[in-house]
Amino acid sequence: MGLPAYRAGQIYQWLHEKQAASFEEMTSLPAALRSRMEERFELVCLRAVERKVSGIDGTRKYLFALPDGNVIESVLMRYKHGNSVCISSQVGCRMGCRFCASTLDGLVRSLRPSEMLEQIYRIGQDTGERVSHVVVMGSGEPLDNYDNLIRFIRLLTDERGLHISQRNITVSTCGLVPQMLKLAEEDLQITLALSLHAVNDGTRRQLMPVANRYPLDEVLEACHIYFQKTGRRMTFEYSLVSGVNDSAADADALARLLKDQHGHVNLIPVNPIKERDYVQSERKTVEAFKNHLEKSGINVTIRREMGRDINGACGQLRRSYLTS
Ligand code: SAH
Numbered sequence: 001m002g003l004p005a006y007r008a009g010q011i012y013q014w015l016h017e018k019q020a021a022s023f024e025e026m027t028s029l030p031a032a033l034r035s036r037m038e039e040r041f042e043l044v045c046l047r048a049v050e051r052k053v054s055g056i057d058g059t060r061k062y063l064f065a066l067p068d069g070n071v072i073e074s075v076l077m078r079y080k081h082g083n084s085v086c087i088s089s090q091v092g093c094r095m096g097c098r099f100c101a102s103t104l105d106g107l108v109r110s111l112r113p114s115e116m117l118e119q120i121y122r123i124g125q126d127t128g129e130r131v132s133h134v135v136v137m138g139s140g141e142p143l144d145n146y147d148n149l150i151r152f153i154r155l156l157t158d159e160r161g162l163h164i165s166q167r168n169i170t171v172s173t174c175g176l177v178p179q180m181l182k183l184a185e186e187d188l189q190i191t192l193a194l195s196l197h198a199v200n201d202g203t204r205r206q207l208m209p210v211a212n213r214y215p216l217d218e219v220l221e222a223c224h225i226y227f228q229k230t231g232r233r234m235t236f237e238y239s240l241v242s243g244v245n246d247s248a249a250d251a252d253a254l255a256r257l258l259k260d261q262h263g264h265v266n267l268i269p270v271n272p273i274k275e276r277d278y279v280q281s282e283r284k285t286v287e288a289f290k291n292h293l294e295k296s297g298i299n300v301t302i303r304r305e306m307g308r309d310i311n312g313a314c315g316q317l318r319r320s321y322l323t324s
Contacts, residue, residue: 001036016161019121021045042067044114046122050321052310059307061317062123066091066115070108073318074119074138077306082132082168087119089149090140095174096209097195099239101273101316102139110145113152120162133168137193139318142171143179150186166190172237177214180222184229192226193235193266194219198245199253207244220261227262234263239270240281240289251289255296264299273316 007029014026022045023029023037049071050063060076072088093100094107116136124131134156136142142149149171157166166189173180174195183192196219198204204211223234236258240246258265267290269280281289286302293300310317 001040003033007033012160015043016117016155016158019125044112044118046115046118048122048126050317051126052307052317054307054310056309057306059310060123060127061307061310062119062126063317063321064119064122066111071318071321072111072115072119072139074123075307076123076127076131079133083127083129084133084135085120085123085131086135086138087116088138088140089116089136089142089145093140094144095141097174098207099241099270099273099276099278101275101319104273104275104319105322107140107144110148111140113148113155116148116152117155120156124162131162132164133170134164135170135172137170137172141174141176143173143176143183146179146182153188153190170235172235174208174210175214175219175222176210177218177222180219180226184222184226189230189232191232191235192223193237194223195239196236196254197239199250199257203245207241216257220257223261223263234261236261236263236265237268238265239268240286241270242279242281242285244278246281246285246289248288248292251292252296255293255298258298259296264301265293266301266303268303269305271316 010028011026014020020026023034023043026034044067046064046066048062049065052061058078062074064072064074066072070091072091074088075086077084077086088111090110091108092106093103096103120131120134136149153169156162156164156169170191170193172193172195180192197207201211201215204216226232227234238254267286269286270278272278272280290300290302
């Protein structure tokens with residue numbers, strides 16, 4: 001537009017520091033410029049169509065409308081170490097994991113970097129509190145939206161914006177090997193979480209179609225390389241499904257599988273969805289599984305369940321909105 005360079009800095013500040021919701025708000029720019037920008041550009045701003053606040057733990061779940069009318073969900077979780085936002089990376093998902101609500105209707109489209117950032121900006125503004133941690137564990141497969149994800153992470157961690165520490169960002173993947181290897185080369189200090197969920201290819205294929213494409217040995221080799229290149233310890237997510245992957249033999253095999261890996265295991269009692277008949281492992285089975293791993297020298301935690309009263313788990317709020 002032939003503007004002096006300092007205008008770019010001002011606009012960047014309005015977008016990513018002040019998180020303006022419209023060009024009109026950018027009052028340090030001349031009014032004529034603001035209306036020219038209005039005509040030529042689109043400023044992506046998400047609108048909360050629903051907000052649920054958990055009475056149990058203060059978790060907040062948001063249903064946001066995108067500019068094209070699609071809806072996505074995001075979650076704010078309050079921890080002692082700070083506020084963490086879980087964002088969606090796609091509208092729907094095409095990975096087809098059997099226990100997951102986000103994938104039931106397939107992929108609609110991938111989110112743009114602005115649409116990922118906006119989830120965090122709007123939640124920060126809604127609560128008036130700083131967001132210090134971000135987990136890309138909502139709907140979608142982040143590594144299936146690779147370029148937008150990387151651009152999003154660079155904007156989110158930029159010192160002229162929200163300036164979230166790379167170490168406070170976790171990206172969870174179902175195990176897309178080529179993209180995991182590419183991510184290892186990005187020179188980022190983020191945490192990579194792998195959705196493992198099974199100790200052999202047979203069971204993993206039953207739960208996660210992606211396992212037909214990338215067998216366990218290749219996925220675990222990619223995890224090893226990720227640690228070698230970045231020095232960042234992996235997180236291994238393991239959703240416990242009663243009678244499917246929660247036996248003592250499974251715990252044993254898991255310990256053997258991970259003994260040379262650097263990272264820890266996060267156990268997630270599966271959240272049953274009504275479209276499938278998977279059942280959550282009993283509390284004592286979960287505890288036994290954890291003890292078994294601990295005895296074998298594996299670092300392990302059980303994921304604390306938050307927002308149970310507000311459809312906290314992956315894709316459930318969006319789904320109840322779409323099907324109602
Ligand atoms: N596509 C990414 C991120 C999505 S979900 C991935 O696959 O990692 C974040 C985690 O929640 C994944 O480990 C996913 O497998 C798990 N998950 C999804 N639905 C679940 C459910 N109903 N119960 C328990 N865990 C679930």
